[in-house]
Amino acid sequence: MRKPLRRLRAALAAGAAASLALTAAACGDSGESDADITWWHIQNQDPLMSTWQEFADDFSADNDLTIDVQAIENQAFKDRMGTASQSGDVPDIFHTWGGGVLAEQVEAGLVQDLTGKLDCIDQINPIALEPYTIDGKLYGMPFDAGVVGFWYNMDLFAQAGIDAPPATWDEFLTAVQALKDADIAPIALAGADKWPGHYYWTYLAMRTVGLDGLEAAAEAGDFSDEGFIQAGEMVAELAAMEPFQPGFESAVYGEADGQSAVMGEGLAAMELMGQWAPQAQRDNSGTEGPENLGFFPFPTVTGGAGTTTEWLGGGNGYAVAADAPDEALDFLCNFMEPENYSRAITEGNLTPVAADPASVAPEMNEDTQKVVDALATATGTQLYLDQAYPPAIGGVINDATEGLLLGQVTPEDFVTMVNDAWAAEA
Amino acid sequence: MTLKESPGASPVTGRSDRRAGTSPRRRSGRPGAGTLATFIAPGLMLFLLFVIVPVLFAAYVAFFRWNGLGGVPTDFVGLENFRNLLQDEVFLGDLWRLGLIVVLSLAVQLPLSFGLAMLLHQRFPGRTAFRLLFFVPYVLTEAVTAVLFRLVLSPNRGFADSLLATVGIDTHIGWLSDRNIVMFVIFGILTWKFFGFHMILFLAGRQNIPDELYEAAAIDGATGAQAFRSITLPLMGPTVRMIVFLSIIGSVQLFDLVYVLTGGGPFHASETLAITMYEQGFQRNQIGYASALSIAMFLISLVFALLYQRFVLNRDLQGSLTNAGGNR
Numbered sequence: 001m002r003k004p005l006r007r008l009r010a011a012l013a014a015g016a017a018a019s020l021a022l023t024a025a026a027c028g029d030s031g032e033s034d035a036d037i038t039w040w041h042i043q044n045q046d047p048l049m050s051t052w053q054e055f056a057d058d059f060s061a062d063n064d065l066t067i068d069v070q071a072i073e074n075q076a077f078k079d080r081m082g083t084a085s086q087s088g089d090v091p092d093i094f095h096t097w098g099g100g101v102l103a104e105q106v107e108a109g110l111v112q113d114l115t116g117k118l119d120c121i122d123q124i125n126p127i128a129l130e131p132y133t134i135d136g137k138l139y140g141m142p143f144d145a146g147v148v149g150f151w152y153n154m155d156l157f158a159q160a161g162i163d164a165p166p167a168t169w170d171e172f173l174t175a176v177q178a179l180k181d182a183d184i185a186p187i188a189l190a191g192a193d194k195w196p197g198h199y200y201w202t203y204l205a206m207r208t209v210g211l212d213g214l215e216a217a218a219e220a221g222d223f224s225d226e227g228f229i230q231a232g233e234m235v236a237e238l239a240a241m242e243p244f245q246p247g248f249e250s251a252v253y254g255e256a257d258g259q260s261a262v263m264g265e266g267l268a269a270m271e272l273m274g275q276w277a278p279q280a281q282r283d284n285s286g287t288e289g290p291e292n293l294g295f296f297p298f299p300t301v302t303g304g305a306g307t308t309t310e311w312l313g314g315g316n317g318y319a320v321a322a323d324a325p326d327e328a329l330d331f332l333c334n335f336m337e338p339e340n341y342s343r344a345i346t347e348g349n350l351t352p353v354a355a356d357p358a359s360v361a362p363e364m365n366e367d368t369q370k371v372v373d374a375l376a377t378a379t380g381t382q383l384y385l386d387q388a389y390p391p392a393i394g395g396v397i398n399d400a401t402e403g404l405l406l407g408q409v410t411p412e413d414f415v416t417m418v419n420d421a422w423a424a425e426a
Numbered sequence: 427m428t429l430k431e432s433p434g435a436s437p438v439t440g441r442s443d444r445r446a447g448t449s450p451r452r453r454s455g456r457p458g459a460g461t462l463a464t465f466i467a468p469g470l471m472l473f474l475l476f477v478i479v480p481v482l483f484a485a486y487v488a489f490f491r492w493n494g495l496g497g498v499p500t501d502f503v504g505l506e507n508f509r510n511l512l513q514d515e516v517f518l519g520d521l522w523r524l525g526l527i528v529v530l531s532l533a534v535q536l537p538l539s540f541g542l543a544m545l546l547h548q549r550f551p552g553r554t555a556f557r558l559l560f561f562v563p564y565v566l567t568e569a570v571t572a573v574l575f576r577l578v579l580s581p582n583r584g585f586a587d588s589l590l591a592t593v594g595i596d597t598h599i600g601w602l603s604d605r606n607i608v609m610f611v612i613f614g615i616l617t618w619k620f621f622g623f624h625m626i627l628f629l630a631g632r633q634n635i636p637d638e639l640y641e642a643a644a645i646d647g648a649t650g651a652q653a654f655r656s657i658t659l660p661l662m663g664p665t666v667r668m669i670v671f672l673s674i675i676g677s678v679q680l681f682d683l684v685y686v687l688t689g690g691g692p693f694h695a696s697e698t699l700a701i702t703m704y705e706q707g708f709q710r711n712q713i714g715y716a717s718a719l720s721i722a723m724f725l726i727s728l729v730f731a732l733l734y735q736r737f738v739l740n741r742d743l744q745g746s747l748t749n750a751g752g753n754r
Contacts, residue, residue, distance in 0.1 A: 082708040086494035104711065108495030191603070192691045247581025249603035249692035257582045267582070392493075395710040399693075406605070406693045424491075 035068035036060075037328050038091040040081070041318075044071040045283045048348035059334050065327060074254070075193070082391075085110060092324035093331065096140045096317050098131025099387040100394065105319070106139055112320040114138045120333035127375075128353035131383045132317055141332050143344070145315030146275025146351040146371045147381070148199050154292035156184050156269040165296035167308070169207070169234060172299045176243045179269050186243040188268035190251045190259035191405065194398035195386055199272045200238070201401045201414075202312055202385050203298040204231035210305030211380045218389065221422030223415050227304070232404055232411025234301070239405045244268075249406065254284050261285040272298070274313065275351045278367040295370040309379040314387060315353065351375070396421040481724065487717040494713035507718035517719065520699045523609060527677045530613050536669060539621045543628030544658075557629070561622040568619070572686035575615050576602070602688050605695035612684060612696055619683070620676075624669050631665030632658070667738055671731075678727055699723050 037060075043052050049071050056067040070091070072080060077095060084090045090110050096102050105111050114121075115138045121129075124142065132140030152165065157175070160182035166172040179186040190196045205214055208227035217223045245251070245259075245268045252258045260277070262268045264285025271277060281289040297308040318335075320328050335341060342360040345352050351371045354360045364372060375381075386394030400417045403409030409417070488507055490499035511517050546557055563571070578585045579601035586601060601611050635658065643653045681700035684690060690697030690705070699719065707716030 079708055082494075082711065086708075086711075086713065088495075104493060104495055110495070192689050245582075246598055247600055247603040249600065249605075250581070250608075250688055251603075252689075255576070257580045262582070390493075390711075392710045392712055395705070402691070402693050408605075408693045 034066075036065040036325060037093065037331065038068045038070070039093040039331075040070045040072055040077065040091045040095060041093075042072055042074050042077045042095045042316075043348070044073050048344065048350075051344055051347050055334065055340060056331075059331050063327060063330070067331070090321045092321050092328045093318050094321070096132070096319040097314055097384070097387040098133075098140055098142075098317060099314075099383045100390045101387055102132065102139055102319060103134050104390060106134055110322055111139050112322050112324060114141065114320065114329070117329055118333055120336035123336050123355055124353050125355045127381075128315060130381075131314055131387075132319070140317040140319040141335075142315045142317035142353045143335055143341075144275070144317075144350040145313070145353045145375065147311035147313035147374050147378070148203070148272060148274045148384075149298060149311070149371075149374065150270050150272055150296050151263065151277045151281075152270035152294045152296065153263070153266055153268075153290040154294045155290070156266065157294075160184055160269070165294065166299050169204075169299045169301045173238065173241070176238070176241055180241070180243065185245040185262075185268040186270065187245070188259045188262040188271040189244045189248045189405075190253040191244070191249040191402060193252045193259075194402050195384070196253055196259060196271075196273065197405050198386055198398045198401045199312060199384070201231055201235050201397070201404065202382070203272070204234050204301065206310055206312060206382060207231075207298065207301040207306035208304040211310050211382055213305060214382060221419070221425070223418045223422075228415055228418075229411045230301075232414045235401065235404045236407065236411060239407065254280065256284065256286075258284060264289045266290050275368070275371040276349075278365075279349045293367060295367070295374075297374065307379065309377055311374060311378050311381050312384065313375075313381050314383045315351075390425055392425055393418070393421045484717045484720050484724075487714055488721045490714045491712075492714040493711040494707070495711070499714065501714075503714070507715050508722075510715065511718055511722060516694050516697060516702050517699075517722075519694055520697055520702055523697070524677055524680075524699065526609060527613060527616070527680065528674055530610075531616075531673050531677060532670065534613075535617045535621060536624060536666075536673065538617065539624035539669075540628050540662075540666075542621065543625045543632055546625070546629060547632045557626070560625055563619045563621075564623040566619070568682035569686050571615065571619050572683045576687060579611070602696075603692055605692050608688060608692070608696045612687065615683065615687070616680075620673075624673070627665060627669055628662070631662050635661045671734055671739070674730065674734075675727060678723060678730075699726075 039056065041052055043049050052071070053069055056069045060067045081090070081094060085105055085108065088108075088110070090105070096105075102111065118138075118141060121138070121141070125145075128142045128145040129138060132138055132142060150165070156179070157165075160175075160178045162175050162178055166175045176186040205228055208230050209217070209225055213225060213227060217225060217228070245262050248259075251262075253260055255261065259271060260273075260280040261284040263271050263277070264281035264287050273280075278289060278293055281287075281293075297311070300306060300308055318332055320332070335344070336354075338360055341352070341354065344350055345361045345364070345368075349365045349368050351368055352361050352364075357364070357372055361368075382388070385397050388394070389397070396417055400409050400414045404411070404414055487499055489502060489504060491501040491503045491506070492499035542560065546553060546560075566574070581587070581598065581600065581603060584601070587598065590597065590599075600607070602608055639657050639661075640653055643657060648656070679700060680698045681704070684696055684698055685701055685704070688696045690701040700723070703716045703719045703723070706712045706719065
């Protein structure tokens with residue numbers, strides 16, 4: 001009886017310990033598939049999920065090939081993409097936001113240089129290509145581009161006696177207080193997701209030091225400027241007013257009681273979010289969304305260098321694996337066929353990246369129109385920091401902003417954390 | 427009385443001596459070296475390839491700064507990852523939270539399961555239904571459990587808040603959003619999920635104790651409490667020690683349930699070692715640092731397992747049931 005028992009325990013111990021290490025080292029996801037083209041996208045909700053599938057079906061029928069289409073939820077996509085990149089085997093076509101994450105994948109030799117290879121590139125507004133351009137070469141094709149701003153429920157603002165959207169940070173805080181006094185949750189926020197929170201710090205930094213200041217700081221890896229500390233103080237000041245919906249600390253963006261659904265059901269007055277927000281509000285809440293949805297730019301900060309025409313933003317695009325077949329490139333341009341692209345814009349309320357938006361979308365949804373107008377008059381744009389910077393630094397910024405919002409990190413600590421992350425990356 | 431003095435029927439159990447009966451057969455049936463090699467080789471190959479090699483690779487990578495992309499790591503940093511680990515407040519917090527879960531499990535969860543097992547060992551109508559019912563949560567995967575409890579604990583229309591409201595408690599508890607209570611809520615969910623599993627193991631352990639012992643004790647005039655203390659507890663020892671082991675190792679590995687439930691938040695308040703490792707490795711692409719963390723987890727598990735085997739399970743190695751009876 002002795003030996004088997006001892007062996008069982010030894011096996012248990014070894015098994016327990018080994019499975020831990022396995023988690024770290026062995027990651028199995030990959031773009032491997034029998035299909036001619038594998039495609040990972042994040043349009044995992046209808047209407048676009050079906051539209052994308054139809055595009056793939058039509059293209060594969062016309063060209064006599066097979067496409068393995070995987071619709072993956074945003075956060076899950078980032079996780080799977082991370083493991084796929086590390087295994088060195090990425091899908092032929094995959095979603096990308098450009099920036100630092102794409103740059104890392106490019107550096108690892110996973111992504112195909114698309115410069116001069118896409119026939120349809122002339123149809124796209126050159127500004128929209130910027131996040132996907134690294135060292136002068138193009139590594140992705142955008143199908144949507146837009147900006148982050150405050151989407152607000154005009155009826156709730158009116159209930160709280162706010163006549164006009166706030167233009168300065170002080171006015172913004174006054175509006176938050178007025179909403180609170182009227183027993184309305186002023187802001188919907190997905191605290192557990194972290195990335196929605198990082199918009200607040202980023203925007204405040206853009207308003208204090210300006211776009212040039214932010215660019216210089218990223219260049220030098222030094223965020224010690226007084227303006228960055230001030231941005232942190234303002235985030236903390238906002239958080240201290242408790243402006244977010246109850247339980248925001250554990251809320252995620254796209255759940256049935258998450259940030260987007262709370263807005264969709266009219267349970268909070270505003271959210272700071274990108275061009276996809278109105279569609280997501282409808283999808284996640286299962287309602288028609290707020291009847292009167294307005295949009296205003298992030299307010300300015302008195303004495304700050306930034307203006308309301310400088311936008312935080314970004315878009316959605318597709319990158320192509322280094323070893324993908326040429327048909328993958330044809331498939332990308334298939335999106336830009338006027339017939340297909342205007343259908344995607346109409347059905348999914350995408351914000352067009354076409355050089356001539358009117359040609360593909362003569363009648364845009366009014367929410368989309370607001371974003372298109374904002375982009376048309378923009379004097380500068382900044383890609384979301386968690387995509388623009390390498391993941392190690394973007395992760396720290398997201399994390400530290402959550403700490404600021406929960407009062408666990410001081411504005412000074414914030415700057416130290418970000419500086420340390422840059423120093424470690426160098 | 428010891429076993430050696432009882433070559434025939436055991437005076438304790440009354441059963442025929444299993445050792446005397448089975449050992450000759452076992453000896454004659456022992457396979458040859460060739461057979462052993464043939465049958466062990468495939469399993470051993472898989473074990474080497476998918477367990478030992480990754481472990482060694484993780485240990486190697488832990489000495490590099492590496493984002494995991496492209497080829498092999500080249501930026502050797504020595505012990506820097508481990509030094510950073512010891513200064514990382516999140517990692518130190520993970521250890522503290524691990525300790526909390528272990529202490530709560532041992533102090534609350536296991537006694538609860540033990541008590542229920544004792545209750546369900548009694549004969550009463552509906553006993554099987556209860557056993558089944560209590561075991562059901564264990565059948566759910568951790569991810570499904572977490573999704574379920576996210577709905578129950580939702581701050582806007584969760585079942586928990588509605589339930590409290592119907593009994594007149596109209597307070598909005600931040601079940602998962604309050605940094606001060608989130609760990610206790612998670613512990614509650616862990617208990618809900620695992621008490622049935624532990625209960626079944628305890629029940630099996632209890633059922634292995636022969637009734638004759640209690641009959642003999644009753645004849646000697648022992649009370650129920652005395653029988654419990656002198657028969658049930660000591661003879662349940664091996665089961666208890668094994669469950670404690672499983673429970674602690676399970677706590678070290680805790681990931682899915684917490685990751686889906688809170689993602690480790692709010693701001694690391696419910697983060698576990700495995701979540702930190704995952705975040706660092708797969709979301710921040712710091713594979714070197716994450717590997718250092720995985721090595722730390724490996725060492726914690728290994729050292730614990732070895733010490734536990736040496737000092738606690740040690741007593742069970744002498745053959746649990748008969749020996750415990752024989753030593754008295």
